[in-house]
Amino acid sequence: MIEQGPKKSSRTVQKEARPKEIISAALNVFESNGFAGTRLDEVAKFAGISKGTIYLYFENKDELFKACVRETVGKPIAETLESATKFEGPTEKLLHELAEKIGNTFSDPGYRSIFFLIISEGKRFPNLVKFYYDEVITPSVSSLSNIIQRGVDRGDIKNSISQEDALLLLSPVIFINVWNRLFRNEKKIDLKETLHSHIDIWLNGTRPKKN
Amino acid sequence: MIEQGPKKSSRTVQKEARPKEIISAALNVFESNGFAGTRLDEVAKFAGISKGTIYLYFENKDELFKACVRETVGKPIAETLESATKFEGPTEKLLHELAEKIGNTFSDPGYRSIFFLIISEGKRFPNLVKFYYDEVITPSVSSLSNIIQRGVDRGDIKNSISQEDALLLLSPVIFINVWNRLFRNEKKIDLKETLHSHIDIWLNGTRPKKN
Amino acid sequence: MIEQGPKKSSRTVQKEARPKEIISAALNVFESNGFAGTRLDEVAKFAGISKGTIYLYFENKDELFKACVRETVGKPIAETLESATKFEGPTEKLLHELAEKIGNTFSDPGYRSIFFLIISEGKRFPNLVKFYYDEVITPSVSSLSNIIQRGVDRGDIKNSISQEDALLLLSPVIFINVWNRLFRNEKKIDLKETLHSHIDIWLNGTRPKKN
Amino acid sequence: MIEQGPKKSSRTVQKEARPKEIISAALNVFESNGFAGTRLDEVAKFAGISKGTIYLYFENKDELFKACVRETVGKPIAETLESATKFEGPTEKLLHELAEKIGNTFSDPGYRSIFFLIISEGKRFPNLVKFYYDEVITPSVSSLSNIIQRGVDRGDIKNSISQEDALLLLSPVIFINVWNRLFRNEKKIDLKETLHSHIDIWLNGTRPKKN
DNA sequence: AATGAATGAGGATTCATTCAT
DNA sequence: GATGAATGAATCCTCATTCAT
Numbered sequence: 001m002i003e004q005g006p007k008k009s010s011r012t013v014q015k016e017a018r019p020k021e022i023i024s025a026a027l028n029v030f031e032s033n034g035f036a037g038t039r040l041d042e043v044a045k046f047a048g049i050s051k052g053t054i055y056l057y058f059e060n061k062d063e064l065f066k067a068c069v070r071e072t073v074g075k076p077i078a079e080t081l082e083s084a085t086k087f088e089g090p091t092e093k094l095l096h097e098l099a100e101k102i103g104n105t106f107s108d109p110g111y112r113s114i115f116f117l118i119i120s121e122g123k124r125f126p127n128l129v130k131f132y133y134d135e136v137i138t139p140s141v142s143s144l145s146n147i148i149q150r151g152v153d154r155g156d157i158k159n160s161i162s163q164e165d166a167l168l169l170l171s172p173v174i175f176i177n178v179w180n181r182l183f184r185n186e187k188k189i190d191l192k193e194t195l196h197s198h199i200d201i202w203l204n205g206t207r208p209k210k211n
Numbered sequence: 212m213i214e215q216g217p218k219k220s221s222r223t224v225q226k227e228a229r230p231k232e233i234i235s236a237a238l239n240v241f242e243s244n245g246f247a248g249t250r251l252d253e254v255a256k257f258a259g260i261s262k263g264t265i266y267l268y269f270e271n272k273d274e275l276f277k278a279c280v281r282e283t284v285g286k287p288i289a290e291t292l293e294s295a296t297k298f299e300g301p302t303e304k305l306l307h308e309l310a311e312k313i314g315n316t317f318s319d320p321g322y323r324s325i326f327f328l329i330i331s332e333g334k335r336f337p338n339l340v341k342f343y344y345d346e347v348i349t350p351s352v353s354s355l356s357n358i359i360q361r362g363v364d365r366g367d368i369k370n371s372i373s374q375e376d377a378l379l380l381l382s383p384v385i386f387i388n389v390w391n392r393l394f395r396n397e398k399k400i401d402l403k404e405t406l407h408s409h410i411d412i413w414l415n416g417t418r419p420k421k422n
Numbered sequence: 423m424i425e426q427g428p429k430k431s432s433r434t435v436q437k438e439a440r441p442k443e444i445i446s447a448a449l450n451v452f453e454s455n456g457f458a459g460t461r462l463d464e465v466a467k468f469a470g471i472s473k474g475t476i477y478l479y480f481e482n483k484d485e486l487f488k489a490c491v492r493e494t495v496g497k498p499i500a501e502t503l504e505s506a507t508k509f510e511g512p513t514e515k516l517l518h519e520l521a522e523k524i525g526n527t528f529s530d531p532g533y534r535s536i537f538f539l540i541i542s543e544g545k546r547f548p549n550l551v552k553f554y555y556d557e558v559i560t561p562s563v564s565s566l567s568n569i570i571q572r573g574v575d576r577g578d579i580k581n582s583i584s585q586e587d588a589l590l591l592l593s594p595v596i597f598i599n600v601w602n603r604l605f606r607n608e609k610k611i612d613l614k615e616t617l618h619s620h621i622d623i624w625l626n627g628t629r630p631k632k633n
Numbered sequence: 634m635i636e637q638g639p640k641k642s643s644r645t646v647q648k649e650a651r652p653k654e655i656i657s658a659a660l661n662v663f664e665s666n667g668f669a670g671t672r673l674d675e676v677a678k679f680a681g682i683s684k685g686t687i688y689l690y691f692e693n694k695d696e697l698f699k700a701c702v703r704e705t706v707g708k709p710i711a712e713t714l715e716s717a718t719k720f721e722g723p724t725e726k727l728l729h730e731l732a733e734k735i736g737n738t739f740s741d742p743g744y745r746s747i748f749f750l751i752i753s754e755g756k757r758f759p760n761l762v763k764f765y766y767d768e769v770i771t772p773s774v775s776s777l778s779n780i781i782q783r784g785v786d787r788g789d790i791k792n793s794i795s796q797e798d799a800l801l802l803l804s805p806v807i808f809i810n811v812w813n814r815l816f817r818n819e820k821k822i823d824l825k826e827t828l829h830s831h832i833d834i835w836l837n838g839t840r841p842k843k844n
Numbered sequence: 845a846a847t848g849a850a851t852g853a854g855g856a857t858t859c860a861t862t863c864a865t
Numbered sequence: 866g867a868t869g870a871a872t873g874a875a876t877c878c879t880c881a882t883t884c885a886t
Contacts, residue, residue, distance in 0.1 A: 015849070040877070049850075052851055056848095168409050172386075174385060175386055194379065197379070264866080264867055455669075462880075471846080474883085538752065541814065542752065544815050546666070593808035619797065624838055626838035672854085
């Protein structure tokens with residue numbers, strides 16, 4: 001016999017889903033218009049609810065914004081990097097697999113939105129920036145360092161790689177996302193493809209000299 | 212004898228200087244607060260004038276914003292790259308000199324501001340993005356391609372470099388500026404230093420194999 | 423054998439008790455926050471029910487307010503005064519007994535609340551003021567006049583007492599209630615004690631001269 | 634030659650007068666509708682200005698309310714009482730003169746308004762109540778005590794008058810103001826006339842017995 | 845009967861824009 | 866040209882009221 005949880009009325013289901021619906025709608029509008037430029041009216045219309053309903057779930061516009069970031073925050077990257085440290089095999093293969101996963105992650109518009117919202121509104125929400133740094137950046141950098149160290153240990157990468165150099169491995173991710181946000185219409189750059197290319201160059205440029 | 216233009220009273224001088232003063236103040240405030248978050252009151256206070264005066268020189272907030280971007284727009288980079296195509300000598304030296312100049316350019320806060328304003332407010336001002344693309348990006352990319360081609364021709368760089376790969380040469384510029392804007396307080400990255408390091412790796416990674 | 427009405431289920435009992443519970447809670451909140459400042463949410467919480475339930479028993483906020491006043495309105499004073507006209511004995515004793523009863527009546531916070539609500543919100547609910555005047559003030563004044571007249575007839579009070587003078591007998595009741603509402607924390611005045619004192623002075627001041 | 638202050642432009646004059654105009658209008662509307670029931674729109678219309686203008690002079694609705702009370706607060710009574718302590722002559726004459734002055738003061742609707750606003754909104758603005766107590770009540774009570782003591786010293790009033798008894802001398806002022814606010818339409822009581830009558834009774838009731 | 849999620853009209857507040865001085 | 870007081874449209878937020886469950 002199958003254990004069942006308590007039955008949920010359709011209302012309960014709806015109520016539990018609301019915050020996510022609102023966040024999803026808000027993310028969209030915030031991303032288009034920025035924080036100050038976003039009208040909660042529009043968020044409501046987007047979410048198919050009324051303005052007042054937003055306030056049943058979020059104290060005010062600030063809190064809604066923070067919730068958008070907190071809920072959508074880019075842990076996928078950090079997790080991807082973390083799991084990659086367990087990889088066995090040549091660093092080249094590891095990095096190219098990473099490139100695939102990162103490319104996939106950033107194909108999610110919500111995920112990209114957060115990124116730009118933090119750039120745009122960071123000054124207004126310094127706590128959020130700190131949160132993002134602690135939750136996303138720090139573990140990502142840490143994992144990336146491990147990956148590099150692993151590469152050095154294996155002899156795939158030469159010794160003198162600073163932490164900043166390691167970060168540069170991912171700089172095209174930022175660059176291309178910014179580029180596509182702005183100039184998508186003029187000339188779109190393919191993230192995955194370019195990242196693969198960059199990794200090749202980078203690996204080649206940091207390969208230890210064979211004797 | 213030297214021909215002189217009509218003498219300008221201090222008042223006239225002031226009048227001609229006003230727009231620039233206002234733009235400078237506005238740039239500052241826009242950069243901190245974004246377009247919608249900027250109050251013209253604050254711009255006026257920053258410029259040491261009254262709010263009404265802004266309207267003597269700019270039709271409205273939109274036009275003031277556009278003027279900020281148009282006047283401050285990052286031609287220095289494009290010009291630097293352009294002039295670099297005339298350089299004679301090894302590509303390595305050329306690129307490291309470029310790195311210095313780019314580093315200097317981005318040490319100007321006004322210049323960095325424009326960059327972030329376009330990222331943040333691009334959706335609201337698509338014409339401005341197009342303008343930026345035409346005025347800054349296109350010539351920069353073009354010059355960069357020339358520099359690369361010159362390197363290939365000289366035998367400093369291997370053949371199979373796509374335009375995207377060339378762009379990647381500058382991706383750390385974007386990456387580090389974004390990083391420092393957000394995480395300056397947590398961990399500041401030195402633009403020049405890291406750019407030099409990146410150039411070394413990149414050149415090394417794209418060096419043609421010697422026979 | 424005693425006739426009994428139909429038995430009431432606990433549910434019925436509850437239903438019949440509800441309006442009073444709601445009124446009691448509402449009275450409390452109205453008194454603290456005034457009419458416009460009162461949220462029905464708070465009334466509901468205070469009554470331990472949900473907001474919607476209020477609307478099962480009262481058409482809207484206005485009607486709830488009116489019900490508060492109508493149900494709690496200060497008939498006790500009018501009745502006390504009415505019954506006092508039947509008193510036999512010296513006016514002095516009569517008035518001091520009255521003072522005791524009035525003091526007791528005003529020790530009920532609900533009763534005091536009504537008083538202040540009418541002062542505060544009278545302009546918004548003129549019908550309620552009229553109602554209060556007809557139900558409470560008119561009979562009270564009438565009874566008070568009878569008491570005075572009785573005192574005059576008995577020779578306890580001199581002849582030339584106007585209706586206004588009679589009202590003044592109770593002016594400290596209003597004064598002290600207002601005082602304590604505002605300045606309770608700074609200096610509380612004892613209603614009964616002061617009323618007794620006032621009655622002594624008043625009686626002494628209106629005593630007919632003996633020949 | 635007559636000394637003149639700096640000329641004021643009509644604009645300056647207007648600007649300096651604005652706060653008082655706004656307070657005057659606000660007092661009116663607050664008094665009618667209470668704090669929460671007052672729309673700033675209506676205050677603005679009443680003052681013949683636009684809604685936004687209020688915010689040039691007052692931070693928000695709360696501050697406007699406080700300013701209304703602070704600016705209009707009833708120092709006249711305290712000052713009248715204070716000056717009365719210097720009176721020479723029989724206490725009877727002194728008190729009747731006081732009654733006249735108090736009657737005149739309360740003929741000002743703005744002055745009465747404050748009184749009722751403090752009763753109605755005191756709970757929301759406890760600091761204002763304290764302010765009123767310190768600025769108006771304390772000096773008034775103090776002066777009144779002096780007047781009584783002076784009467785006792787002169788032999789106009791008997792000895793055993795407590796401070797509360799002294800306060801009762803003025804209780805009709807509160808009583809009649811409350812009455813007229815509520816029941817003006819049903820039956821208006823004349824403040825001066827009744828106060829005179831009350832003073833006679835009170836003095837007669839507290840007169841020392843002649844041997 | 846009771847609930848409480850949802851609504852949307854209403855009101856406080858802000859700020860781009862105007863204009864008399 | 867410069868000012869800054871005044872305006873009122875725009876937007877956040879509240880809360881009385883409704884209604885599906």
